[in-house]
Amino acid sequence: MRLTVNGEQHELEAPFGRSLAEALRDDLGLTGTKVSCGEGHCGACTVLVDGAPHLSCITLVHTVDDRAVTTIEGLRDHPLVDAFVRCDALQCGFCTPGQIVSASALVEANPSPSSDEIRHAMAGNLCRCGTYPRIEEAIRTWRD
Amino acid sequence: MLHAAVVRSPHAHARVRALDLSRAREAPGVRAVLAPGDCDALDETAEFEGRAVVAVAAETFGQARAAAELVEVEWEELEPLLDPEEAVRRGSLVGEPRRYERGGYERGLAEADAVVEAEYRTQTLNHNPLETHQCVCEWRGDGLDVYISTQYIWGVRDDVAAAFGLPPDKVRVICEYMGGGFGAKNGAGGYVTLAAELARRSGRPVRLALTRREENVGGGNRNATIQRVTAAAKADGTLTALGGEFICSLGWGGWLASTAGPMQLLHACENVRTVEYGAKLNLPAMAAFRAPGFVEGTWALECLLDKLAAELGLDPLELRRRNYANVDTMDGRPYSAKELLECYRRAEPHWERRHEVRARSDATWKRGVGLASQIWYGGGGPPSYAWVRVGSDGRANVVTAMQDIGTGTRTAMAQIAAEELGIRLERVQVQVGDSSRGPFASISGGSSTLPSMGPAVRAAAADAARQILEIAEQRFEREDGTLSLRGGEIVSPDGTTWPLEEITGLLEDGQILGKGARGPNPAGMRVLTFGVQVAEVAVDVETGEVVVERIYAVHDVGRVINPLGARSQIEGGIIQAMGHTFSEARLDDPHRGTVLTKTLDAYKLPTIADVPEIVCELIDKPDAQLTNLGSKGLGEPPIIPTAAAIANAIRDATGADVTSLPITREEILAALREARERERVGAPSA
Ligand code: FES
Ligand code: FES
Numbered sequence: 001m002r003l004t005v006n007g008e009q010h011e012l013e014a015p016f017g018r019s020l021a022e023a024l025r026d027d028l029g030l031t032g033t034k035v036s037c038g039e040g041h042c043g044a045c046t047v048l049v050d051g052a053p054h055l056s057c058i059t060l061v062h063t064v065d066d067r068a069v070t071t072i073e074g075l076r077d078h079p080l081v082d083a084f085v086r087c088d089a090l091q092c093g094f095c096t097p098g099q100i101v102s103a104s105a106l107v108e109a110n111p112s113p114s115s116d117e118i119r120h121a122m123a124g125n126l127c128r129c130g131t132y133p134r135i136e137e138a139i140r141t142w143r144d
Numbered sequence: 145m146l147h148a149a150v151v152r153s154p155h156a157h158a159r160v161r162a163l164d165l166s167r168a169r170e171a172p173g174v175r176a177v178l179a180p181g182d183c184d185a186l187d188e189t190a191e192f193e194g195r196a197v198v199a200v201a202a203e204t205f206g207q208a209r210a211a212a213e214l215v216e217v218e219w220e221e222l223e224p225l226l227d228p229e230e231a232v233r234r235g236s237l238v239g240e241p242r243r244y245e246r247g248g249y250e251r252g253l254a255e256a257d258a259v260v261e262a263e264y265r266t267q268t269l270n271h272n273p274l275e276t277h278q279c280v281c282e283w284r285g286d287g288l289d290v291y292i293s294t295q296y297i298w299g300v301r302d303d304v305a306a307a308f309g310l311p312p313d314k315v316r317v318i319c320e321y322m323g324g325g326f327g328a329k330n331g332a333g334g335y336v337t338l339a340a341e342l343a344r345r346s347g348r349p350v351r352l353a354l355t356r357r358e359e360n361v362g363g364g365n366r367n368a369t370i371q372r373v374t375a376a377a378k379a380d381g382t383l384t385a386l387g388g389e390f391i392c393s394l395g396w397g398g399w400l401a402s403t404a405g406p407m408q409l410l411h412a413c414e415n416v417r418t419v420e421y422g423a424k425l426n427l428p429a430m431a432a433f434r435a436p437g438f439v440e441g442t443w444a445l446e447c448l449l450d451k452l453a454a455e456l457g458l459d460p461l462e463l464r465r466r467n468y469a470n471v472d473t474m475d476g477r478p479y480s481a482k483e484l485l486e487c488y489r490r491a492e493p494h495w496e497r498r499h500e501v502r503a504r505s506d507a508t509w510k511r512g513v514g515l516a517s518q519i520w521y522g523g524g525g526p527p528s529y530a531w532v533r534v535g536s537d538g539r540a541n542v543v544t545a546m547q548d549i550g551t552g553t554r555t556a557m558a559q560i561a562a563e564e565l566g567i568r569l570e571r572v573q574v575q576v577g578d579s580s581r582g583p584f585a586s587i588s589g590g591s592s593t594l595p596s597m598g599p600a601v602r603a604a605a606a607d608a609a610r611q612i613l614e615i616a617e618q619r620f621e622r623e624d625g626t627l628s629l630r631g632g633e634i635v636s637p638d639g640t641t642w643p644l645e646e647i648t649g650l651l652e653d654g655q656i657l658g659k660g661a662r663g664p665n666p667a668g669m670r671v672l673t674f675g676v677q678v679a680e681v682a683v684d685v686e687t688g689e690v691v692v693e694r695i696y697a698v699h700d701v702g703r704v705i706n707p708l709g710a711r712s713q714i715e716g717g718i719i720q721a722m723g724h725t726f727s728e729a730r731l732d733d734p735h736r737g738t739v740l741t742k743t744l745d746a747y748k749l750p751t752i753a754d755v756p757e758i759v760c761e762l763i764d765k766p767d768a769q770l771t772n773l774g775s776k777g778l779g780e781p782p783i784i785p786t787a788a789a790i791a792n793a794i795r796d797a798t799g800a801d802v803t804s805l806p807i808t809r810e811e812i813l814a815a816l817r818e819a820r821e822r823e824r825v826g827a828p829s830a
Pocket of ligand 1 (some may be wrong): 034035036037038039040041042043044045046055057058118
């Protein structure tokens with residue numbers, strides 16, 4: 001099958017039932033996408049499919065073969081990355097790729113989200129280290 | 145690389161009657177299968193759910209999982225022991241009961257004008273780091289490389305070496321980054337042995353990652369407690385006796401963390417009697433979880449103190465001040481430093497807000513303010529080592545085999561080296577996370593990383609600085625000990641400066657190598673950390689909903705190295721504590737002893753939407769007695785007092801006494817009913 005990730009086309013052989021997360025990590029070596037629960041409960045594996053956040057651990061890779069996938073590797077130059085560092089919005093960093101991917105979709109749709117809008121949009125991304133106040137600040141100030 | 149899957153006991157107590165591996169061995173992609181007898185980490189008897197029985201390695205995780213499903217196990221179920229009180233009665237204990245007594249407890253009770261008693265309970269909690277326990281094991285000749293998510297690469301090295309009978313340095317442990325531990329990843333654990341044995345038999349590297357469901361069963365937990373506690377005081381608030389019986393549901397193993405510790409250490413009281421039991425049950429074993437024991441014990445003690453304050457008609461903050469300990473309560477040693485009074489002073493304006501907060505109550509939403517204080521270790525200690533090498537470009541490289549578990553240790557070490565060498569932070573690089581590429585370093589646990597490693601790094605940087613200055617003094621013909629390093633320059637007292645590179649440039653391929661070791665803690669002194677938190681809550685008395693509106697935290701951990709990272713530690717601790725207080729609980733089937741909350745939608749972690757306003761403050765006064773750095777650890781202190789501060793605020797708002805965690809709406813409504821009942825019959829408000 002064909003998979004377009006971060007603007008690049010890849011050919012890969014994937015058995016039916018392979019998740020997008022597995023294809024990204026194990027077939028393409030894009031290990032920036034993290035799997036924390038593997039069943040759609042935590043948001044760590046969030047990627048964009050045609051610009052919208054998707055949980056890659058419960059997305060079958062065959063359902064996205066004609067669509068554009070963006071992973072954290074594709075957001076390397078996004079100002080949110082610097083904002084997260086500046087605001088200390090990560091501790092262990094395991095949730096961070098998913099947080100930044102979700103946040104990128106939020107600020108794309110709404111460049112100046114309110115605190116409530118941030119909390120609403122980001123509530124599906126768990127952070128066990130509890131960096132939430134810093135994440136909120138990073139998203140509020142992402143363009144500074 | 146192969147992937148592993150583990151067949152585990154679905155029962156809390158059972159024995160394997162028959163095991164058939166034939167279909168699993170023939171499944172597609174399978175390269176190795178281990179059964180009981182092949183490896184110590186597998187057993188035919190399961191004393192708790194999740195006990196490993198068979199392990200499979202296959203080309204993909206899917207194949208490993210599929211093969212594991214084909215393992216046929218016939219179980220004989222046995223009666224599980226699940227009730228901690230019953231375990232204590234039967235003498236099913238991990239270790240001996242731990243008894244402590246000072247002064248005369250009975251006399252203290254007799255002298256008191258007021259005595260309050262209560263039973264507090266805490267639930268079983270799972271660490272749930274977002275990265276589950278996982279490793280990749282690869283044999284290289286007779287040596288083993290272990291890539292692992294851990295808080296202690298040296299502990300893993302020793303555990304794995306012992307399991308395989310290897311000299312420790314044949315095992316190389318690598319952990320450059322890891323996705324959170326909170327105490328659950330302090331050692332290797334059976335899963336690493338399985339991965340290493342599968343790798344040995346297959347001749348291939350093997351990855352073994354616990355699934356989230358496995359993590360929620362066997363990844364370790366903060367044990368549940370039942371705490372029957374008593375506090376007695378004179379009318380003026382002077383504590384005359386503190387006592388407690390603490391029953392800790394440890395599961396099938398683990399250790400008895402000090403739940404009585406806060407009662408023994410936090411407040412001055414001459415007469416204290418405690419007994420702690422570690423109930424051995426057919427449940428997964430506990431593991432250290434961010435201030436183990438003290439989180440649970442502080443919840444009970446600090447709630448009890450507010451109950452006592454109400455009984456005596458005293459201000460809770462004043463009650464704590466009146467029982468301030470000026471020397472260690474257990475052995476009379478002086479503290480190396482203690483700024484708890486200053487914490488109380490700074491908390492005062494936040495505490496004073498209670499009048500205004502209460503005034504904002506209406507018929508449905510009652511508002512109130514509560515506080516709780518905290519004591520914990522966090523002084524660190526030897527041994528720990530670091531090297532600092534400075535090259536001809538004047539850049540420094542800090543090398544030490546510690547791990548950064550997300551607390552920002554790398555940054556703090558770079559700051560310390562940069563300060564000592566008088567160079568910019570960007571010119572320091574820190575290399576950690578590899579047991580064969582750096583000297584021994586401390587565990588990232590017990591709030592000890594910074595206070596253990598920081599002094600070693602500082603000493604190493606000072607050693608490098610001294611060598612640079614010696615060369616400079618010779619070259620520039622200055623007297624020994626007259627030059628110093630500042631702002632990237634070599635500075636003479638007469639104002640002359642030279643760029644650092646003028647000396648380091650002479651090195652060409654040579655390097656300055658500084659070595660540092662962590663010195664001892666001050667003899668005859670007690671090194672502890674302190675803090676106070678003040679919570680503001682609103683309680684809907686019709687539905688039992690509680691909204692935490694604001695938490696103020698002030699902590700004393702000596703000198704603060706990175707204020708940004710320190711604030712993150714405080715916020716993170718408080719947010720984790722909010723989960724402990726309201727939403728998190730491992731629920732077990734009361735008859736079968738199996739875990740019901742295996743997923744992250746059943747076990748509820750706090751989300752960004754649950755976070756209150758958090759205001760943090762640090763005393764930031766170096767502990768002059770403690771090492772060359774004066775810093776203590778901050779990983780654990782902030783999680784300790786939060787639950788009690790919140791419960792005390794709920795009492796302040798409504799008069800309701802909550803006594804068990806998590807605080808649910810049912811619990812609030814029941815406590816409100818009780819409070820109304822007390823008022824109706826005119827019993828004292830406590
Ligand atoms: S890993 Fe996909 S939602 Fe948790
Ligand atoms: S930074 Fe560790 S889970 Fe979010």
